[in-house]
Amino acid sequence: MQVTETQNEGLKRAYEMMLTAQELDDKVNAKLAEAQPEIEMKGFRKGKVPMALLKKQFGQRLLGEAMQEAVDEAMNKHFEDSGDRPALQPQVEMVGAEDWKEGDDMKVTMTYEALPEIPEVDFSGVELERLVVKADDAAVDEALASLAETAQDFADRKKGSKAKEGDQIVFDFVGKVDGEAFEGGAAEDYPLVLGSGSFIPGFEDQLIGVKADEQKDVTVTFPEEYGAENLAGKEAVFECTIKAVKEPKAAEIDDELAKKFGSEDLAALKSQVSERLEAEYAGAARQVLKRQLLDKLDTLVSFDLPPSLVEAEAQQIAHQLWHEEHPDVHDHNHDKIEPTDEHNKLAERRVRLGLLLAELGQKAEVEVTDAEMTQAIMNQARQYPGQERQFFEFIQQNQQMQQQLRAPIFEDKVIDHVVEQAKVSEKEISKDDLQKAVEALEDE
Template identity: 45%
Template sequence: MQVTETLSEGLKRELKVVIPAKDMEAQMNVRLADAKDKVRINGFRPGKVPLAHLKKTYGKSIMAELVNEIVRERPTQILSDRGEKSATQPSISMTEDEAEADKILSAQADFEFNIAYEVIPPIELKPTSGIKVTREVVEVSEDEVNEQILKIAESARSYETKKGKAAEGDRVTMNYLGKVDGEAFDGGAAEDAELVIGSNRFIPGFEDQLVGVKAGDEKVITVTFPTEYPAANLAGKEATFDITVKDVAAAAELEINDDLASKLGLESADKLKEIVRSQIEGQYGSVTRQKVKRQILDQLDELYKFDSPQGLVDAEFENIWRQINTDLAQSGKTFADEDTTEEEARAEYTKLAERRVRLGLVLSEIGEKAGVEVTEEEMQRALYAQLQQFPGQQKEILDFFRNTPGASASLRAPIFEEKVIDKLLSEVDVTDKTVSKEELMADDEEEGAEKPAKKAASKKKAAAKADDASEGEEAAPKKKAAPKKKAAEDSAE
């Protein structure tokens, strides 16, 4: 086998591989000899089929198998021998001329093919001792724990029938019938429907008009459905609801005690507080880690400057661009609405893609040199988490990961990345700083309010959104469509 480099331009490489016809024929003869005792051909005793007859009958099919095996396996070996790593799957090309292909399969011509790829650039790791980060820590107060418990406990709150008029916080039990232009509409009626005034479960204006009603009252409520309401036949329309009040009940006081804990399925108030405190700390801890991670990645971005494989950058850009256009389409906006142009946005998100790829390569090199590994148990946990997100689709998801090349990498990559970040946190200079929850969340809330295209021009904001190269951005929460039987309820329930 002869390998000749035909292109070396930046990170791009092209190789010409030639395997002499005699070598291909020799490999074919070995396989024919192995098949000699196994094939059954009429007119010949087992094991007595002449090699020439076998070659005539099976030669081309065996050569075709050899060609497929060579183009599938040899590129990896060739790159390994050259001490190179391909950034993406190498591109293989060979003759498409049928006459030439026939000569190759007949062992009358050398087998030639070309390999085109981009190499992963060599990365010389730099000391991490100069990296300094501030880890913001929030101390969870007893008041915050109690406040969160009371929010959770709303589902366990009891109500007692009261005399008199309904007020904010009271529960109204009623029958209602919704009409548009005097005609009842599907999903606009219910009996014995319960609604807590102030819960904002129904469309704007509905609950406010229940203040002051009493059991036995009949009333007509007039409201206007939001323009973005999921049901197109109701969106933006004025509607009336004929209301018959069945009961008005006042909310009982919530007290954090063992009885409340029992209603929530726990053995004691102390255990309830312990769990809620842990949940709050976990939420703050997640934000803290992301902010620390951003600081590390920002400083790595300053330390490492090199050209990234264009194929990886293009693929990353397409992922980002697809999400940006999806977000704009869902919000009904354009690039002009976000004070930018498509050209400017493309330029900024190309820089973002380059950063993501470069940092991904750096983290990969750091992890590889440090011997960071993802265990089978960690992969199984990640797969289980995927299955939990899509109940009822477990079989399809399992088949996808079993049968899709590279699919498991989507599970491995974020785990590997977080383990590398853990390693870096053990090496860099970390200073803890106690802050309020408002200070901790301020930057994230500001970034969450930014529009994707408009703020692409801000390097700091764009970089912050690139901090997790494996997991990507989280989509903004979407409003759910209201069930038909509760068309009067706001779809943002």
């Protein structure tokens, strides 16, 4: 196939590819000759069907295959010879496709934007500051108090006390619709924390203020979308007998609390809490360090950007931000969102850094291992309890989802690779200062 360059401006490329009718016919004949030994047809022995008959029977279908293969071969050879890497899938169009007929030459145009050449970067002069936060006694005590809250128990309130939101009541109840008790609407010695939302809307609110040994009828209406069809939208009366009113009581911070959380004693729990806090601080500090590095890289290198990538990224940014400002709109049935100058500027930064990190990772032979991908999939699968297996199968069959999971892992590994080559100093700061540094990232 003859290939002629028709445009080479900046990163824009355009080519015209010509495949003669004879070349197409030769490809079809080659395909028929390859398949002939295995073809059987009524009236002929296997492998003895005449070529003319085969061409009449299969020629049209093979002609389409030959055309596609010829274009693919020409494209692959072009990219191999030129060294170009297209920013997006090249646009390929057949010239005069509506008038083309068998026996005509085939002319195809191919246009694309090439990825730019990324300049070499010396990271030895890049200076970064890693923030370090130690878990002090106050932070550990605060975390232990939070654990104690989650392990809270309930103790009887003084006799005659009224139940408050957050209190636990122990009660018997029988639910009736039109005076008839219904299945699943009764229980004895049921512990209910008021305000937990365990029961249908309006139920718990009516029990605030009850006392032990009190009888109270609670009238509620089941939601229209309630799971049991015989109750959906119906009004029900629950006859309640309050047996106890209990107030929440945080667990004591002692060895018993430690054992509830799988530690041998309080000292061991404190050590685990300290390690967990410092791991959280280190994770937050890494985000600050990563932003420092990306900011420096953004000013350290400069190269042409494929307009199509910038435009696509700006559209995505504008669309995402619009939906964040309009959380009630869950579909895409809205007016076209035009990116602003700010969106375009952010898009340029993201594309520039994305291309740079991809190039650095390729040169450093950074790879995402199967184990790392499996861990990432498992982390995502935990969001779908009971459907983990289906989620795994979905990911295995979806290349786009795999790429979405692989991309941040790859990026983090490239960031680590670059940080290793930079000059990194450490600065110990307080937890509050680290929090301010993280909040500053979110504001930018």
